[in-house]
Amino acid sequence: MDWNPPGEPRILSYMSDAGMWAPVLDVEGLEKTYGDVRAVQGLTFQVAPGEVLGLVGPNGAGKTTTLRCLAGILPPTRGRVRVAGHDLASEQVRAKHALAFLPDEPRLFEYLTVWEHLNFVARLYGVADWEERARALLDEMELAGKEKALPGELSRGMKQKLSIACGFLHSPRLIILDEPLTGLDPLAIRRMKASLRQRAEAGTALVLSSHLLPLVEELCHRILVIAGGRAVALGTLADIRAQLSGPDGSAASLEDLFIRITSAPPEPRPEREAP
Amino acid sequence: MSFPRAVTFLWLASARNRVLRQLQRLRQPKYLVGAVVGGLYLYSAFVRPLIYRGQGGVAPPGAQLVSQLFLVGGMLFTMLSAWALGPDRPSLSFNETEVQQFFPAPVSRRGLLHYKLARGLVGAAMGAFVATVFGSRMLSGQPILFFLGATLTLSTVHLHVTAASFVRTRLARYGGTGTALRWGALTAVSTLMIIAALSVLREHPLPTELNHPRQLQTLLASLMDSPALWPGRLLVALPLAPDVASFLRTLPLGLGLFAVHYVWVMRAAVPFEEAAVVRAEERARLQERLSREGGQATFLRVRPAYFQLAPTGRPEVAILWKNLVAGRRLGGAGRLLAAGLVGGVVAAVASGRGMSEALDNVRLFMAPLCAGLAGVLCVFGPSALRYDLRMDLPRLEQLRALPLTGRQVVAAELAAPALLLGVTQVGLVLLAMVMAVWQGGTYTELWVTAGLGALCVLPAVSLGGLFVQNAAVVLFPAWLQPEGERVRGLEALGQRLLTLVGTLVALLVGMLPAVLLAALVGFGLNLLLDLGVWALPFAGAAAAAVLVAEVALGVVGLGHAFDRLDVSTEGTGTAA
Numbered sequence: 001m002d003w004n005p006p007g008e009p010r011i012l013s014y015m016s017d018a019g020m021w022a023p024v025l026d027v028e029g030l031e032k033t034y035g036d037v038r039a040v041q042g043l044t045f046q047v048a049p050g051e052v053l054g055l056v057g058p059n060g061a062g063k064t065t066t067l068r069c070l071a072g073i074l075p076p077t078r079g080r081v082r083v084a085g086h087d088l089a090s091e092q093v094r095a096k097h098a099l100a101f102l103p104d105e106p107r108l109f110e111y112l113t114v115w116e117h118l119n120f121v122a123r124l125y126g127v128a129d130w131e132e133r134a135r136a137l138l139d140e141m142e143l144a145g146k147e148k149a150l151p152g153e154l155s156r157g158m159k160q161k162l163s164i165a166c167g168f169l170h171s172p173r174l175i176i177l178d179e180p181l182t183g184l185d186p187l188a189i190r191r192m193k194a195s196l197r198q199r200a201e202a203g204t205a206l207v208l209s210s211h212l213l214p215l216v217e218e219l220c221h222r223i224l225v226i227a228g229g230r231a232v233a234l235g236t237l238a239d240i241r242a243q244l245s246g247p248d249g250s251a252a253s254l255e256d257l258f259i260r261i262t263s264a265p266p267e268p269r270p271e272r273e274a275p
Numbered sequence: 276m277s278f279p280r281a282v283t284f285l286w287l288a289s290a291r292n293r294v295l296r297q298l299q300r301l302r303q304p305k306y307l308v309g310a311v312v313g314g315l316y317l318y319s320a321f322v323r324p325l326i327y328r329g330q331g332g333v334a335p336p337g338a339q340l341v342s343q344l345f346l347v348g349g350m351l352f353t354m355l356s357a358w359a360l361g362p363d364r365p366s367l368s369f370n371e372t373e374v375q376q377f378f379p380a381p382v383s384r385r386g387l388l389h390y391k392l393a394r395g396l397v398g399a400a401m402g403a404f405v406a407t408v409f410g411s412r413m414l415s416g417q418p419i420l421f422f423l424g425a426t427l428t429l430s431t432v433h434l435h436v437t438a439a440s441f442v443r444t445r446l447a448r449y450g451g452t453g454t455a456l457r458w459g460a461l462t463a464v465s466t467l468m469i470i471a472a473l474s475v476l477r478e479h480p481l482p483t484e485l486n487h488p489r490q491l492q493t494l495l496a497s498l499m500d501s502p503a504l505w506p507g508r509l510l511v512a513l514p515l516a517p518d519v520a521s522f523l524r525t526l527p528l529g530l531g532l533f534a535v536h537y538v539w540v541m542r543a544a545v546p547f548e549e550a551a552v553v554r555a556e557e558r559a560r561l562q563e564r565l566s567r568e569g570g571q572a573t574f575l576r577v578r579p580a581y582f583q584l585a586p587t588g589r590p591e592v593a594i595l596w597k598n599l600v601a602g603r604r605l606g607g608a609g610r611l612l613a614a615g616l617v618g619g620v621v622a623a624v625a626s627g628r629g630m631s632e633a634l635d636n637v638r639l640f641m642a643p644l645c646a647g648l649a650g651v652l653c654v655f656g657p658s659a660l661r662y663d664l665r666m667d668l669p670r671l672e673q674l675r676a677l678p679l680t681g682r683q684v685v686a687a688e689l690a691a692p693a694l695l696l697g698v699t700q701v702g703l704v705l706l707a708m709v710m711a712v713w714q715g716g717t718y719t720e721l722w723v724t725a726g727l728g729a730l731c732v733l734p735a736v737s738l739g740g741l742f743v744q745n746a747a748v749v750l751f752p753a754w755l756q757p758e759g760e761r762v763r764g765l766e767a768l769g770q771r772l773l774t775l776v777g778t779l780v781a782l783l784v785g786m787l788p789a790v791l792l793a794a795l796v797g798f799g800l801n802l803l804l805d806l807g808v809w810a811l812p813f814a815g816a817a818a819a820a821v822l823v824a825e826v827a828l829g830v831v832g833l834g835h836a837f838d839r840l841d842v843s844t845e846g847t848g849t850a851a
Contacts, residue, residue, distance in 0.1 A: 035302075073675040075841055092838070096678035107670050109597060111575060111604040122586040123593035124677055130586045150575055 022085055023048050024174045024205035025070065030079035032065050039065045041229045043079070047205045049173070052196070054220030055209040058262045062229040063209045067178050070207060071101035084173045097125065100172040104179035106163035108151040114138070115147040117166055125170035137165040140195060142188070156183040164192070168199070175199065177208045181215065193219060217254040227262050278382045282390055309773055316772055322408070340495045342413040343515060347499065347507035353432055357439035358461055363447035365547035366440035367391045374555045378548060388544055392434070399429035415515055420522045424514030427529045431510065434536035441543040471503035578603050591679055591687035598662040598691030605662070612648065612699065619644040642710035642722065649703035649733055652696060657740030660692040664748040671752065682834025685745065689830070692741050697734030704729045724808040728815025735822035736786070742826045743781045749836050785825050793818035
């Protein structure tokens with residue numbers, strides 16, 4: 001599949017095994033409540049193979065909760081999430097097999113070396129040719145030579161790279177990234193952007209949450225803006241720009257649009273704000 | 276807002292928020308039950324005896340005297356160790372938040388010092404409260420006076436420790452001379468105390484045999500009165516005051532000591548910011564390690580894994596492999612066990628005269644020692660070996676994201692400690708059997724048959740214990756210790772009690788069918804086939820099969836609970 005420049009109209013569905021056009025991620029009416037707090041409300045969207053969806057919103061908007069629901073970490077209160085055609089509630093193992101979740105804070109096992117982390121992940125996902133892939137990933141992440149190092153011997157950025165390498169090892173069809181560039185130096189950020197772009201070109205769907213709006217603008221085909229747990233805008237940057245800026249705002253940046261969208265007076269809500 | 280008002284607001288708001296958070300958690304019935312159990316326990320064990328003290332609730336004089344002696348000794352040891360142990364730097368410790376918030380704030384060093392002293396005062400009051408609830412019965416007949424006096428005494432000791440660290444920092448600037456001066460003074464004080472203690476022992480030698488408890492009481496009383504403990508007696512005079520009049524008479528002394536120490540701290544104060552930053556960073560690093568290692572901060576050495584992990588096959592084996600690696604690299608329990616065995620061998624050899632007798636002793640002692648250790652592991656092993664869900668508690672989110680069902684995760688997490696415990700127990704039982712056969716005698720056959728039965732039963736009992744411990748992680752994650760922190764509160768106390776009692780009850784209830792079946796099989800085989808003691812291995816195998824089946828059923832149930840577990844509602848560090 002060719003890499004479509006962000007902002008260009010895209011085909012959002014692909015042929016499934018059954019001959020139907022199917023998205024990699026299909027979210028329908030997703031809702032998550034904590035007691036009487038509605039953190040996520042009625043999110044519905046799809047992500048196609050090779051598409052990069054940016055998830056943006058102010059702090060406490062429900063981005064991380066949404067990503068955790070998509071990754072199967074938190075059970076949704078209502079709604080349905082399908083990954084690669086598998087329902088995350090009823091076919092969780094198949095669905096999770098097709099995805100990788102990369103949190104902003106890498107959580108590594110202090111007692112496993114870099115190489116053993118990859119070995120562990122390989123067994124979990126049944127990656128027969130893992131050694132070859134692992135070497136390539138360590139080269140890509142500039143971790144070659146650190147195979148025998150324990151996480152305690154790695155810098156914050158290196159840990160983040162190892163976490164990313166573990167996520168990429170089984171070539172998931174969907175990668176969910178929560179602030180993926182945290183802790184990386186400028187060179188690593190450039191490499192990571194190229195790596196994500198390359199994976200999208202190869203057909204992997206990506207859902208990416210970040211406060212770095214230029215990154216979102218540069219990488220993402222479509223953007224989902226959420227505030228107070230609700231989707232307030234969904235579409236390409238051009239769509240959102242056209243929808244919100246009016247005729248004189250065609251050159252508005254994502255930052256301008258973001259501020260305009262999220263600073264709009266909220267709809268009256270009986271519930272408390274999400275934590 | 277002035278600094279003292281800001282600090283007061285901070286403390287009050289923090290306390291209120293902590294209480295509110297605990298109250299919010301009580302909305303979930305499981306935590307409410309814990310709070311009720313914890314409250315009842317505290318009331319019945321400590322509060323009720325305090326209320327009904329007049330009805331003969333005070334400890335006997337002898338026990339009181341021993342407790343008071345320990346109290347005085349403890350105070351003296353704390354004060355002396357402030358001069359002898361630890362580095363030569365100010366002992367004031369700030370956490371990272373305090374460093375970030377207070378150090379750049381427009382607050383003088385004197386203000387910061389007062390802040391820490393006030394915190395010390397609050398800490399002393401809390402310590403005094405705990406001591407009153409848990410220990411005043413042993414120490415004094417007046418809980419309120421004890422609390423007031425202990426607060427003042429502990430505050431004075433806190434000031435002494437702070438002042439000592441300041442003086443040590445000043446002395447350290449003089450290099451070797453300062454160190455020599457400090458150790459010279461310490462040696463002189465220690466020598467005087469030892470001389471005073473020896474003189475007491477000369478006057479009241481230790482009785483060769485106790486004809487009457489009064490003899491010991493007299494000795495303890497004379498020790499308490501000795502000049503060796505004079506500084507300690509001064510400190511504890513206030514909390515140990517027997518009545519109000521005596522308390523009021525002693526109060527000026529207590530207040531005077533406190534005031535003198537306060538003046539000493541203020542005059543001896545040295546710049547402490549640098550040391551405080553270093554300590555804060557050290558604490559933060561430790562906290563981070565605790566968090567990442569699931570509550571264990573251990574020096575890590577990369578040792579080879581027990582086996583090579585193939586990339587394909589059952590995925591849950593990856594978790595077993597990971598936890599075995601953790602056991603190999605983090606574990607220290609094995610060394611303790613080995614030390615116990617070596618100690619047993621050494622003791623057996625040392626108690627014999629000549630090689631032949633030493634070997635006899637080894638045979639005689641080692642069989643019961645090994646069997647005893649294997650049995651003890653059933654009780655303590657599941658608590659000590661935590662390479663399972665308890666270790667992975669800070670990573671529950673990661674586990675939830677793995678392509679495994681809850682049942683697979685629970686089973687795989689249980690497998691590593693069960694395997695380590697099981698192999699150890701089997702090894703110990705085999706060793707006991709070998710020793711018993713080597714020893715020979717009437718009971719050899721019993722040793723062998725009981726050993727064969729134990730080979731099955733003991734690992735199965737350990738597995739049951741591990742299952743109960745891991746069930747607590749899935750069912751009550753907020754009560755366990757996330758991020759290396761200790762969960763506090765009444766309901767946490769109740770949870771610990773419930774876990775303890777629950778472990779015992781669950782084990783006993785779980786073992787009941789196993790014991791019944793084992794008895795049925797054992798007696799049945801004996802009656803039908805006249806197997807005698809050789810029915811024991813069959814009985815053991817039957818009991819083990821029941822236990823394993825129960826755990827298997829439990830894993831299925833716990834797996835469902837794990838799948839339904841919503842880490843975000845538990846209020847633990849597992850959900851950010």
